[in-house]
Amino acid sequence: MNNTLYPAPLYTFLSLCQREALPKEVLDCGAGGANPPLNLFCAYGYRAAGVEIDPQRAQLAREAARQHGFTVDIREADMRRLPFADQSFSFVYSYNSVFHLSKADIAAAIAEMRRVLRPGGLFYVNFLSVDDGGFGEGQPLEKGEFLQEEDRGLVLHSYFEDDEGDCYFDGMQTLIKEKRARRQLHSDGQVYRMAFLDYMLRV
Amino acid sequence: MNNTLYPAPLYTFLSLCQREALPKEVLDCGAGGANPPLNLFCAYGYRAAGVEIDPQRAQLAREAARQHGFTVDIREADMRRLPFADQSFSFVYSYNSVFHLSKADIAAAIAEMRRVLRPGGLFYVNFLSVDDGGFGEGQPLEKGEFLQEEDRGLVLHSYFEDDEGDCYFDGMQTLIKEKRARRQLHSDGQVYRMAFLDYMLRV
Numbered sequence: 515m516n517n518t519l520y521p522a523p524l525y526t527f528l529s530l531c532q533r534e535a536l537p538k539e540v541l542d543c544g545a546g547g548a549n550p551p552l553n554l555f556c557a558y559g560y561r562a563a564g565v566e567i568d569p570q571r572a573q574l575a576r577e578a579a580r581q582h583g584f585t586v587d588i589r590e591a592d593m594r595r596l597p598f599a600d601q602s603f604s605f606v607y608s609y610n611s612v613f614h615l616s617k618a619d620i621a622a623a624i625a626e627m628r629r630v631l632r633p634g635g636l637f638y639v640n641f642l643s644v645d646d647g648g649f650g651e652g653q654p655l656e657k658g659e660f661l662q663e664e665d666r667g668l669v670l671h672s673y674f675e676d677d678e679g680d681c682y683f684d685g686m687q688t689l690i691k692e693k694r695a696r697r698q699l700h701s702d703g704q705v706y707r708m709a710f711l712d713y714m715l716r717v
Numbered sequence: 718m719n720n721t722l723y724p725a726p727l728y729t730f731l732s733l734c735q736r737e738a739l740p741k742e743v744l745d746c747g748a749g750g751a752n753p754p755l756n757l758f759c760a761y762g763y764r765a766a767g768v769e770i771d772p773q774r775a776q777l778a779r780e781a782a783r784q785h786g787f788t789v790d791i792r793e794a795d796m797r798r799l800p801f802a803d804q805s806f807s808f809v810y811s812y813n814s815v816f817h818l819s820k821a822d823i824a825a826a827i828a829e830m831r832r833v834l835r836p837g838g839l840f841y842v843n844f845l846s847v848d849d850g851g852f853g854e855g856q857p858l859e860k861g862e863f864l865q866e867e868d869r870g871l872v873l874h875s876y877f878e879d880d881e882g883d884c885y886f887d888g889m890q891t892l893i894k895e896k897r898a899r900r901q902l903h904s905d906g907q908v909y910r911m912a913f914l915d916y917m918l919r920v
Contacts, residue, residue, distance in 0.1 A: 517761060522728045522729045523725060525725045532722065691899065692900075696894065697893070
């Protein structure tokens with residue numbers, strides 16, 4: 515058995531997808547890394563594709579899929595210009611990814627994700643909340659956007675008010691909108707405050 | 718493969734348990750129903766036990782385990798008096814259950830769960846938040862407690878302020894405390910407001 519575990523909201527999204535009669539075809543936007551959630555969908559019989567802008571992370575995801583015996587189509591591409599035809603997927607998700615874009619670029623990326631979704635398809639995306647402990651840190655850019663120091667250099671983080679993200683989803687049906695505000699003890703002994711806004715919608 | 722899906726927070730708790738070096742022995746308090754989360758733990762190699770006060774729901778859980786080829790020890794018992802010796806389990810959880818008790822009884826139940834946990838063991842429990850849509854409905858009893866009409870008759874629901882539940886966990890280490898506030902579209906076309914407070918702790 516595949517004993518890997520994935521971020522909890524993806525199980526919620528998968529359980530919504532499982533109730534649909536659409537073809538089991540899913541796209542992950544921000545699909546890289548050593549434990550790609552596409553493997554979870556593969557384990558449930560989905561044809562899985564992904565885009566990842568970082569070649570190294572794309573390669574890690576391909577290797578992780580291969581180790582589990584899964585075939586995934588992971589392309590090095592920008593989620594603001596998805597290399598897929600209109601209405602190619604029943605399900606599209608982007609977990610902990612779009613908030614590394616500016617809010618203007620998030621609008622462009624979400625428009626692209628909507629373009630490649632079939633009518634009636636399901637979409638999951640999450641944002642950082644302004645209640646996250648990182649809000650306000652680093653160099654401010656546009657409203658709620660900060661350039662923050664990470665191991666890999668300066669990284670953009672966009673933070674959202676509770677209903678600010680709603681504007682991206684005009685004409686879509688909101689199935690679930692959830693705010694998750696967490697205090698978590700890390701191995702360094704510090705307590706981190708994390709807060710996310712999750713949307714699960716129907717096109 | 719076992720294709721069943723479970724409530725998302727249980728995957729988070731399982732992923733914490735998986736990092737521990739303790740024996741894989743887990744107890745579910747409120748373990749009944751047709752899709753018991755104990756099966757998730759069984760699939761990951763845990764020895765699983767549960768208590769359930771409703772004989773019919775206990776039987777459903779036993780049958781669901783058998784269908785998956787799992788052996789579980791589900792007892793018809795009251796979580797305020799657990800039929801297990803001190804320090805019998807590495808992991809104890811109670812999902813969407815204790816809030817059907819009064820707050821005084823919740824204290825008794827949590828004291829029992831702590832009693833059966835090994836030193837260093839992990840504990841997960843969740844509460845209804847006062848931000849849940851059901852808060853204030855029905856017949857008020859003690860503070861935040863309401864007797865509410867359900868299909869199965871009058872059912873007690875206890876609701877908690879954000880930090881009100883902290884008092885139950887004196888001397889335990891909080892690993893994760895999360896508030897999940899959700900708006901969810903149901904099949905009847907209504908949008909329901911749900912809010913929970915999840916605690917994951919070390920004894």
